[in-house]
Amino acid sequence: MAEEDAVTTSPLTNRFDDASFYLDDPHRVYAALRREDPVHWYADGPFWVITKYDDIRFISKHPELFSSAEIAILGDIIKDRDGVPGPPRDTILFRDPPEHLEHRKVLNHQLTPARVNAIESDVQAVVADVCAALPGDEFEAIHCLAEPLPVNVFSRLLGVPRDDWQRVIWWSTVITNSGGGMETPETMAATYAELIPYLEALIAERKDAPRDDLLTVITQATVHGEPLTPLEVVWWAITLLAAGSETTQSLIAGMLWAMTQHPDQGAELLADPELVPGAVEETLRWWTPVNSMARRATTDVELRDKTIRRGDNVLLVYGSANRDEEEWGDDADRWDIRRENAKGHLAFGFAEHFCMGAHLARREVRLLVEELGRRAGGIELAGEPIRRRSTLATTFDRLPIRLVP
Template sequence: MDLDEAGRVFTDPTAYADEKRFHAATALLRRHSPVHRVASDGFAPFWAVTRYEDVMAISRDAQVWHNAPRTAVSQDPSAPAPPVRTLVQMDAPDHPVYRGVSADWFKPAGVRRLSDRIAQLAKRFVDHMADLGGECDFVTDVAAHYPLYVILSLLGLPEEDFPRMLTLTQELFGTDDVDLARNPGDTAALETLLDFFQYFQTVIANRRAAPTDDLGSVIANAAVDGEQIGELEAVGYYVLIATAGHDTTSAAISGGLHALLEHPDQWRRLSADPGLVPTAVEEMIRWVSPVKHFMRTAAEDTVVRGVPIAAGEAVLLSYPSANRDEDVFADPGAFDVARTPNKHVGFGFGAHYCLGTHLARLEGRALYNELVPRLREVELAGVPEYMQTLFVGGPKRLPIRYTIS
């Protein structure tokens, strides 16, 4: 493939479902055009940034590089702003203020309070695997539900609503996948957001009328600059936490198991030494990189690796590419459950570093701490399939056959 063909993987949803093609393309770009201009039909032009060092430098500099107006490659920067604004679309001074609304809940001390509940849920879903009789789809039976239960319990939503939240999340992130999209039209994502808006309007009204001891109430009743948080901003907060708060973790957990099955020596190593679960979980996040990119827009004329970027031009920060950078990771194409150090950017970096980092790590560790000692044998029972996406994704099917205690 030539460089322009390699650059177009960032606008091709099928590329992220084809690991070999995607990583071959980004390796080519890292070597020969690490800041590469992409002009693809149907997309506003942008610069693809594929080297770890550059991704980190741009992520650190929130003064030069802004999130607004374009946070994802599919967005048209000249189009009207979306009606629901989340932390992802915010820059200073709004971003740190709104981030502070829930920050205490996601700090290590706040997350530690959830340890027992998360361990219980991990056991519940591994028990469910045992009840399924030795064969399941690890994505649809386990990985899609376990982190969903954690995050929606944190928000205080009723369990009977969890399936609806899962469907809406899959529709929102799966607009480019025929198996997950609500419909093939351009309005699919907007329709899904409208459903989220209507649902969370009711949550806001209920939490304001009768506050409860959960994160949902904290958001609904938050004060921003001395005034109650706006309804649109509150809805945006709920949508971000209820979707990214579980879908990315699901992708890392399921993609991590797939990696272990593809590297049986690493599965044997982890089984022999369950103390490696923390480093194994970090490697799963690096390997899968569930968030495929974020965009930044230059607030002023600048230069990246010798390439002039004009004010108003956008860059795509490719996290899967940065996480395979040969200058940073020893043998980056190898899955290593004991990889140390492992300074991946699976959670981003800088001002927009993932709010749920500590929670995601705790969930991954809890599930594999429960699963590894109990899983005696495991193998693929069919062909794994990955989500076609441009933004967030991982496996959508992982059929396995196993022996479990």
């Protein structure tokens, strides 16, 4: 049983497991927690809320103390608490070292910077295709850009037939929404009932006739000298299409939003491609596409004079760490595309669970901004945006924008 905490920093701190909390301004609460109670016990969760940059790095570096084997995101904690079935726990998200490393080897070499350089033309083709399909200079950016781009990139790399890409976007959207508590168990069951047989059919094709695609790579992969089971291959593909796309979707939304809120810097980005890589890193820091991940303590751990008990759940709030004043200075809340240390962010996690698709996500967004720069001199809002009600993703359900000369 974790100890109760005497510090109450805000009425909002009793809503960490409520998606509505993330529709407000959670950064006010995060800042208060960093100052007053950086290792905060949230009894209604129940879980610890960790908000400091150095503390999150420490926990991430010590999987022997804080495990991912049972929980990976806040949604897992909520489902465990409420007795709701969650996702399979034998995917890479739910593995600790050394098993985690063995399973990362399945695709690690396919997502390195060198490999991303080699497939840039494929990514560029998808970017051009998505932008060519825009209805004009005014459009809803989530539906037209953020959702299709990363899913279509992975569909192309996996070898999904082009005619099926729209179906895959739908399936992926349902799965990513479920991580933030936005889909019912019935919707999830119906989605998996369609998606799993579809992927099984593609996998069977690859076994009979291998191709030059990621699905063939996964189908032929081994762990400890043994081939992956058919279900493991299926879940690898789902991980790429859904979890692998979610960060990029949210990053695209955050980049476009930031450019509308900071039009001078947005115009600079569209005019000067050299600024884009740094802006991508700053957006990852400032926006933090995936707000948090979770761990479970394997033993009692002392952290900032608090005792985290064995079995306690721990929420690592990347969105807070990425605005920690001790790391980023007094202007941590500002979006600054020339920030020199932006790349030190934790948006892709840290240590063993660092996102395998980080290099690909960066490349997709860089190429998208460059493509938009060939079409416009600025970006502005074209209507009222609607934030997504999610405990996981920092994004929008609706982001109407307009490209201007």
